Amino acid sequence: MIFGPLPTKFFLTSGVGEASTELNAFDAALLNAKIGNTNLIKLSSILPPGCIEVEPYELPKGSMVPLAYGEMTHSEPGIQISASVAVGIPMDASAAGLIMECSRIGDAAVCERTTREMVREGMEDIRGLRIREIKSISATLIVKRVGAVFAAVVLCP
């Protein structure tokens, strides 16, 4: 095994935030998604084989949390921003799943549909895997001041 335990669980979460700066808005969105007091480590987006979904739970403050996410920040009031993430679970429990993310100006429906189609292409067309299920989550916000949206698949030990 490479550098630490293979994750065995995952959960989906999302959030939105408003603040004075983009970094503060992003931080507020992380808090809204219940992972604002952890240290995120962005991954390139594979669900380890056999990883099972759990309810989101509070991770220890300051812990290092591997995850895949989509996010967007914007400072123009009135603009709608959206972020989505989707994860494909393969039929074959020994295969890895795939996580894809998207963010855009506009509503969440297009964004979430895009991530689901990206997962489908990556698993069926590119890997030749059959998909058991695709799960997805989005966040959307009409910016008031400086806004952020965030959607993630969090991997847990």
Add this chain to the structure above:
Amino acid sequence: MIFGPLPTKFFLTSGVGEASTELNAFDAALLNAKIGNTNLIKLSSILPPGCIEVEPYELPKGSMVPLAYGEMTHSEPGIQISASVAVGIPMDASAAGLIMECSRIGDAAVCERTTREMVREGMEDIRGLRIREIKSISATLIVKRVGAVFAAVVLCP
């Protein structure tokens, strides 16, 4: 605990570098900050509860070092660039602290003030925490060839 020991110590460091390319200048700035022979893993910027400040020390060569940082590189001679990072330590020792970074063309004073205000907003306004202290550090450089500035909060086990 998630993926490795929770950091228990931290230190602030900063550096500047000049070279032929932006990546070499960044590398030179890391060396100047005394962490140029380690593998940086960029985090989303939480100080674990009870983490104490230590003097910067030499980390093992090649080790993977979690940190939060601001940086900027520029290739136009005569331009001044600055990077800052600030970390807020809460009154409540069981709460997490917050790290914010900033980089900009111009002097370091504005940059450092901005990071401190971002920490204040994130801790007081967004988390409702009382702050015991905000620590900050900056790097600034008037570019000669290709330059880089770097300011970090490094987390240690």
Add this chain to the structure above:
Amino acid sequence: MIFGPLPTKFFLTSGVGEASTELNAFDAALLNAKIGNTNLIKLSSILPPGCIEVEPYELPKGSMVPLAYGEMTHSEPGIQISASVAVGIPMDASAAGLIMECSRIGDAAVCERTTREMVREGMEDIRGLRIREIKSISATLIVKRVGAVFAAVVLCP
């Protein structure tokens, strides 16, 4: 030692991919490079002292893999894109090596030469180290649909 075992081995790998979106093309390039079913953690590019080169091997699916890489995606048919990575191994076995990456529109030769020169500058001029050997690898692609190129130095425990 900081946050996990110091890597003791490394290998070079590269790949190209085509798909409908940039993220899918990048994923396809990772698969082509034989690391598409792992979770990449991008590092700031130091080869730990004494790390030895091994043949590329299949890493456990879903595992977290530290590496340094160059990559590029492009959606304009007919455009040639290239990515390269180079790693310098020092004469002194107690010194760290340096990894540099590059990506560009155009052929791989310029890109790979650039990474090798960046390694030379970082080791000889900036660190004052003598180099035993520089190893490098590239990927190049003339885009058909949406294409990606990827070249990496993967660190292993």
